[in-house]
């Protein structure tokens with residue numbers, strides 16, 4: 170009995186004396202979003218050397234940045250106060266999935282553990298996004314007052330608004346470490362930053378929601394090199410990758426021509442174009458069929474690509490640009506809404522004869538308008554006018570009957586078109602290879618005014634070109 174008591178007492182003492190911190194001791198975590206192979210946005214646990222694990226937000230979706238980025242600061246709305254004290258900035262604050270600052274101590278640990286890059290992403294209120302990328306980034310420790318030690322080379326399209334802050338110490342309203350002889354920059358600019366005298370960026374400034382007045386100059390979330398010091402962005406995000414991220418520069422300086430005509434595409438082939446405010450995309454430009462500057466919106470060359478497709482397929486488009494394809498109703502709407510276009514329809518039969526139909530105007534509506542053929546100008550050409558009967562009609566597919574017939578024209582004619590009741594042309598019909606039987610009437614790629622309702626052409630190509 171006595172022996173047992175002694176044993177228990179010893180055990181108790183031993184446990185109490187040991188510095189037991191059971192923090193998931195068996196598990197070790199990756200040391201970066203990259204090492205975590207975080208290919209989806211979300212919160213992850215990381216661990217540096219043998220330190221305690223901590224949570225971060227890994228970003229994998231920012232256009233051009235690639236995956237593997239760790240978000241160190243983010244602003245998305247005005248719900249979080251960023252005008253905070255030194256100790257708040259040391260520790261970090263906010264909500265990992267929303268507005269937050271990671272904390273200067275952790276930032277120092279992260280950036281001294283491995284070489285770093287920095288990615289700053291800004292979004293303005295017109296929906297434009299720009300970025301600044303620095304290929305080396307390091308923040309000092311507390312005894313260095315968290316100096317912005319390294320910045321490396323800049324690339325990007327937002328401007329190099331952090332350079333003026335290089336080698337500066339961090340300042341908050343209650344710890345003035347800036348280079349201004351008289352001012353307390355943090356206090357005057359309602360922020361916390363690596364102030365010089367004082368700044369060309371202030372991303373921890375006030376969330377002021379766009380352009381603001383003279384009286385507040387510099388107090389917003391400023392990135393001067395892009396929209397000046399009276400503009401506070403809609404969202405801001407600062408990220409580091411810890412070990413090189415999967416950085417794929419998106420040719421940020423380049424803007425592409427808005428059409429094949431503007432691209433002065435003198436050879437047939439694939440070109441990149443870009444509509445105002447949109448992402449670049451590839452199109453096929455044709456320079457041989459009817460002169461330069463035509464953009465191919467539809468082509469049929471053989472039976473390999475199925476054109477009897479549903480609504481969403483026609484919305485998105487399908488088929489390879491170099492073969493039989495349809496550009497997609499969404500894109501076609503955008504193109505014809507961007508500037509006035511003319512339309513050229515090229516037809517070739519199986520004897521090698523070529524004819525065409527040209528319309529002086531061509532535009533289709535958006536999704537809400539059921540992509541209606543709301544503009545079709547005057548006809549000219551040798552193939553006959555098989556399209557005017559379709560003018561003003563909504564687009565129909567077999568699963569979205571928007572035609573004027575009591576029948577489902579798309580189903581009846583195995584196509585997808587601006588059917589009236591029903592049609593004199595059916596260029597998305599089946600590739601039937603020439604003249605076909607009565608039982609299939611109208612189901613081929615018909616252009617009635619030239620070879621009738623029972624003839625399916627060898628080649629069809631529809632093209633648009635800006636009028637001006």
Ligand SMILES: *[C@@H]1O[C@H](CO)[C@@H](O)[C@H](O)[C@H]1NC(C)=O
Nearest residue numbers: 281309310311312313314318
């Ligand atoms: C801070 O960093 C410097 C080097 O930049 C180093 O000499 C110093 O020991 C560090 N201080 C602490 C407390 O880690």
Ligand SMILES: *[C@@H]1O[C@H](CO)[C@@H](O)[C@H](O)[C@H]1NC(C)=O
Nearest residue numbers: 380381382383384386398399
């Ligand atoms: C923006 O700030 C400048 C000073 O930098 C000032 O002259 C100008 O009037 C301000 N613009 C607006 C819209 O307040």
Ligand SMILES: *[C@@H]1O[C@H](CO)[C@@H](O)[C@H](O)[C@H]1NC(C)=O
Nearest residue numbers: 478479480481482483487568
């Ligand atoms: C439309 O067709 C595509 C493939 O051709 C298919 O993935 C999709 O589910 C279809 N949509 C509807 C609404 O039937």
Ligand SMILES: *[C@@H]1O[C@H](CO)[C@@H](O)[C@H](O)[C@H]1NC(C)=O
Nearest residue numbers: 446447450497499500501503
């Ligand atoms: C069409 O334009 C809208 C904005 O005007 C854009 O959101 C959309 O992505 C564009 N669609 C295509 C397929 O280009």
Ligand SMILES: *[C@@H]1O[C@H](CO)[C@@H](O)[C@H](O)[C@H]1NC(C)=O
Nearest residue numbers: 538539561562563571572573
């Ligand atoms: C096209 O669709 C709209 C919306 O449903 C409808 O108001 C309009 O009458 C249709 N047009 C034709 C020509 O059927």
Ligand SMILES: *[C@@H]1O[C@H](CO)[C@@H](O)[C@H](O)[C@H]1NC(C)=O
Nearest residue numbers: 604605606607608610622623
């Ligand atoms: C073509 O269609 C017409 C009716 O439009 C029909 O009379 C004729 O027999 C058809 N020709 C062939 C070869 O089937």
